[in-house]
Structures are given as structure tokens and as C-alpha cells.
Amino acid sequence: MKIRYLLMHAYGTGGTIRTVFNQASSMAAAGHDVEIASMQRGRDEPHFPLHPGVTVTTLVDHRPGARDAELAAAGRRAAERRTEREGQPPRYVPPGEFAYERYNRYVEDTIIDWLERQRDAVIVPTRPGLNFLTARFTPRSCRKIAQEHMNLGTHPADIRAAIQREYPRFDAVAVLTHGDREDYQELLPGTRVVRIPNAVHSGEKKLTTYADQVAVAAGRLCPQKGFDLLIPAWAQLVEKFPEWQLRIFGTGEKKAELRRQINEHHLYNHVFLMGHTHKLDDELARASFYVLSSRFEGLPMVMIESMTHGLPVVSFDCPTGPADVLTHGKDGLLVRRKDVDGLAEAMGQLMDDEGLRADMGAAALQTSRSYTPEAVHPQWEALFEEIHGSGSA
Template identity: 60%
Template sequence: MKIRYLLLHAYGMGGTIRTVFTQAGALAAAGHDVRVVSVLRRADRPYFPLDSRVRLFALADLRHDHDAEPDAPRGPLRRLADRRAARPPRFVPHGEGGYAALTRGIERQVIDYLGELRDGVLVTTRPSLNLLAARFATRGVLRVAQEHMNLAVHQPDVRAAIARWYGRFDAIAVLTQRDRGDYLRIAPGTRVELIPNAVHSLKQKPSTCASRIAVAAGRLRPQKGFDLLIPAFSRLVDEFPDWQLRIYGTGDRGNQLRKLIDEHHLYNQVFLMGRSDQLDEELAKASMYVLSSRAEGLPMVMIEAMTHALPVVSFDCPTGPSDVITDGKEGLLVPPEDVDGLAAAMRTLMADEGLRAQMGDAALATVQAYSPEAIRDRWTALFESLASSRTG
């Protein structure tokens, strides 16, 4: 089967990129013809490893100007064309997160590519690309919209466009049960499949749950709620002075979070670790994973942590944590943005190494359902069903 994944920037380091690479590799290993198409390219090589059987190429290579030398003369018509190409995209809603990365010229390149497809399966991976595929991909290709964030967090103009155009898809793939219901309501009559993302590997070093380290990870942005996690942890340092909270990730709220650490006098307990290329090793050193997000799609770093037999403390935010975690089994769920509740749940695990180990074992058992092979089989079943329906 011929399968194409369309990503905005396959050379970056986002969670969507990693999970798509995992999906593509698993399908290629099963003998499918798989390609990853990146709209943009700003780096010489991908940040994440990609199976050698998967072909990768880009539509717009932004590493340098391929059209002319920097000092080459440009006539009036060329300058006019350049200005038009540099305008904002025409068909992507302003509230979509990838809007700023696109121009009218790049949008046209995507539309031209979509118009060339004649067969196989096309999986688009964010609203901007989904909307373009719904409008401009040919009828010869099976179109699947893959959503990595829950519907409620999209801006109103994005939700309005989804309601208008997603009905053209052969299927919409979502990550959680709640999102499946939301998309069935906004795109009635369209097939909506629940297929979670896969972890990149189940062969991970398990934690002993004996250390005094709690770990969180994600972009340093309001969505991840680290401004709630730090005050919650501050309530525990007098009782557990030998514990550390390590937060991995980069983002535009780093300075604000450092100030928050200073305000709570947590210089020796809370550390902003930056980006790590050895996050698996760091997770194996920890004794619990804490998710403080205000909203999620499906929290993949949390699920990756579970592959290390780590128990989880999490806000029961929309969406994702409760799709994976049963409160009291693999970890503890607390009401969204409840700082006191988050502190109390962390206290429960910090005080009981046996409980941490018990919940960590349960987490490792639960996460087996997210193996690349298990998730690959669900994608294969969807593609084969769509192809069979089209043939019929």
C-alpha cells in the first residue's frame, strides 16, 4: 500500500514529528511504500531518527535561496511575484498554530503537490494541512485527517473551518475517546477513528522508583502548566527536602519560570534542565512523572515515561490523561489546575516508595497497548477498510 504523511516541518523536534516517524517506520517495516513529505525544510537532517525504508523529502527548502544568487538582479515582475508569494496564506485560518510559518507561495506549493496525487493514502497531520487536503487533494487518494490536539483548544476560526471542510475526508483519526465524540458532532456522517499514538520503543530501562527525583517535560509554554507545578512542589520542600523536580524542555516562558523558582526559594529543589537528547536515560533515573498541563491531545511524554515503569501524577485535563491513567492504578489524577490537589498527590507518592513501585509496574503493563506494532495494526486495518469501501 502507498502511504504518504504530510508534516509541516519534519526536520524539527515536536511530538507530532516523532510519533509520525514512529508510525511511518512501523508501516514501512510491514512492507508498505511509505513517504514522509515535509512542507518546510530548515535543517540538513531530521532531529529524530527515521527508518531507512521511509523516503523523506520537502516541498519548500528554506536552507538557502535555490532560485537565484543573493545579488542577482530582479526585474519588476519578479519583485511583484516575490511580494505576492510572501503574503500570508489564503486558505489557512489565522488562528491555526502553523499560520505564521506559511506564506502564500508555500501554500501554493502544498496545493500543487496535493493536486498531483492520484492513488494511495494521504495522512495530513495538523489543521492547516488537513484543511488544504480537504479542499485540494484529488479524489483519487484516500484522505485521512490526523488530529494531535483536542478540538476544544483550537481557535474559533479553526473550529469553523473544521466544521465546514472535514466532512470531505474519508476518515478523521483522533487520539482520545472524548475527541472522537466531539468530531462526530462537528463532522456528522464522517468516519472518526480512535487511534492513539505509539511509543517509539517498549525496550526501555525501568526505574527502580527509589530515587528522590520527580520529572516533567514539555515546551515551556502556558499550556504545559509548569507555572502551576512549581508552586505545587513548593508546598512539599519542607517535608521532603531531599527531593528534586527536574523540568525538561525549552520555550518562551523560561525566564518567567526562573523568576517563579526564585520567588519560592526553590534554587536547590527545582531545575529547568533545558532540552535533552537523553530523555529516556533521565526518565529511568526518576521515581515519578508529573503532568501539569492545562490541555493535551494525547500526552506522549507521559506515556513514554510509563515505558520506564514510572507512576504518574497528572491533572485530569482535557484530553488524554484519563484515557491512559486509571486513578489509583498507574498513578493519581487530580482536578484540572488544582494546585493543592497536585501537591497532595505528589506527597502521597513521595512518601511511599512501595506505592510508587506498585503503580510503576501497572503503568508498564498498561503501556504495552501503545507499542508501534499494536498501533500499526490499527492503522493498517483503517487503511484496508477505506480502500475496500472505495473499491466497492
């Protein structure tokens, strides 16, 4: 079976990219013909490992010098036409798409050209803008499955309207949580909506000992992740737990603002912005619990990754995601969304009781087993086989 994933940026470091690479590698290992088409490319090699049987195709190359070389090879009229289209807004991707600035008429036309050349394949786009194009321009000989990695409520009105208009063209829409499935099914009556969670990455996982006085949070330094709420919550705990450290891993546009917040609360010896790391698994194994302070999530994969190390979790009960994974009081503690005082109280419970950390951590490890590749990837293969056999593909 031919399986074709369509990603925005196969050379980046986001959770969706890692998830798709894991899926693609698993399908290739099972003997399928797998390709990942990357809307853009900004580096020479992908960040995440990939099965050697998976082909990666670049649609628009943003590496230094690549565009100039392509324009020179295209000839004057073709180069002028490309430059003109690059200056025009997209036709089919609404402005509410979170990555709208990465689309233009040329990008759209390049994606459409790739789609129209596919034959007898299962096409799997992975975000709204790519889903809309796939819905319209996939040949009849192909099947198509839309992946949604964010909950419906986070999408602006124009994106929700386009979802309602375009997603019924898909053979199936795959979402991450039970709550997502209910929301999308309500918006898309008559469309098949399936829930398949993302899988954690495989490999030997070192378990924490719960002895180190360290809590970890991770994610892009942006408003969604709520680190501006986590920092003042931690400030409430410093007097009682002066030896504990909070380590926040990630990069992003809010770094300077979060640094100022740390200084204002006099937390420079207690809260650390650690930047990006290629060894997050090692850092998680050295922690005693994980904290998720997001305003919203799809399915928080780093949180689940932390649970594979035996870490209990303290999390805001934000829309979709955490409550689909965690059972309050068993493998973690759920706190009312944006409740800074409640977050501080919950973290304090774990900081004050190593036995509680160990008990919840053992339960978290058990919960994480539902998200292993061995548990999740057969669900994808079964869906592909069913969809592939249901039509002319």
C-alpha cells in the same frame, strides 16, 4: 500501497513528528511505498530515526542560503512572483491555526502543487492547516485521512468552523482519545471518526527502581504545559521532602519567567530547568514518578513514555488525554485541573511511600503496553487498507 504523510516540519523535535516517523517507518517495513512531505525544512537531517525506505520531500527550504539559491535559479520574473506571494497572507488557513505565522500564499501554493501531483495514494495530513488544504486539493484518485493531534476544545472558533466545513471531505478523521472521538463526531455527523492513539517509540526500556528522590516533567516551556502551576505546588513540599528534586526538561519562551518563579520560591536547590536532552529515556529511568501539569493535552506521549519505564504519574485531569490513559489510584493520581494544592498533595503521597510508587509503577507499565507500536500500528495499516480499497485508489 502508496502512503503520503504531510507534516509541517519533519526536521523538528515535536511529538507529532516522532509519531509520524514511527508510523511511516512501520508502514515502510511492512512493504508499503511511503513518503513524508515536509512543509518546511530548517536543518540538514531529521532529528528522529527513520526507516531507509521512507522518502522525505521538502516543500519550502528555510536552511541558510537555500531561498537565495532557489530565487537565483528561478529567474527574475519567477523570483519576483515568489517574493510577492511570500508577502501575502494565506487564503485557506484561518488565523486561529496555532502555526499561522508559518503560512503565506507561497507556502500554500507549494503545498497545493504537491497535493495536486499525487496519484492513487492515501494522503495523511497531520494538523488543521494542512488538513484544510488536503481536503480541498487532493485529486479524486487519492484517499485522504485527517490526523488530529489536539482535542477539539483547544481550537479557536475559526478553526472549529473550518473543521466543520472541510473535514466531511475526508474518508476518515483520526483522533487520539475516546473523548476526542465523541467531540469530533458530534461536530461532524455523518463523517467517519476513528480513535487510534499514538504509539510510544520502541526499544529496550530500562525500568526505574523507585529509590531516587527525583520527579520528572517534560515539555515545551509554554503556558499549555502548566509548569507555572507545578513550581508553586512543589514549593509546598520542600519543607517535608527537602531531599527531593523536580527536573523539568524542555525549552521555550517561558524559561525566564519560570526561572524567576523558581527564585521567588527559593527553589534553586530543588527545581531544575534541565533544557533539552537527547537522552530523556535515561532521565526517566532515574526518576521515581512523572508529573503532568498541563492546562490541556491531545494525548500526552511523554507521560506514556514515562510509564514504559514503570513510572507512576501525577497529572491534572485536563481536557482529553490523561484520563483516557490513567486510572486514578491504580497507575497514577488524577487531580482537578489547575488545582495547585491538589497537585502538591498527590505528589506528596508518592514522595512519602516508595511501596505505593512501586505498585502504581507496575500498573503503569502494564497500561503502557496498549500504546506499543505492536499494538497501535496494525490499527493504522488496517485503516489504510480499508480506505484504499473503498474507492478508486
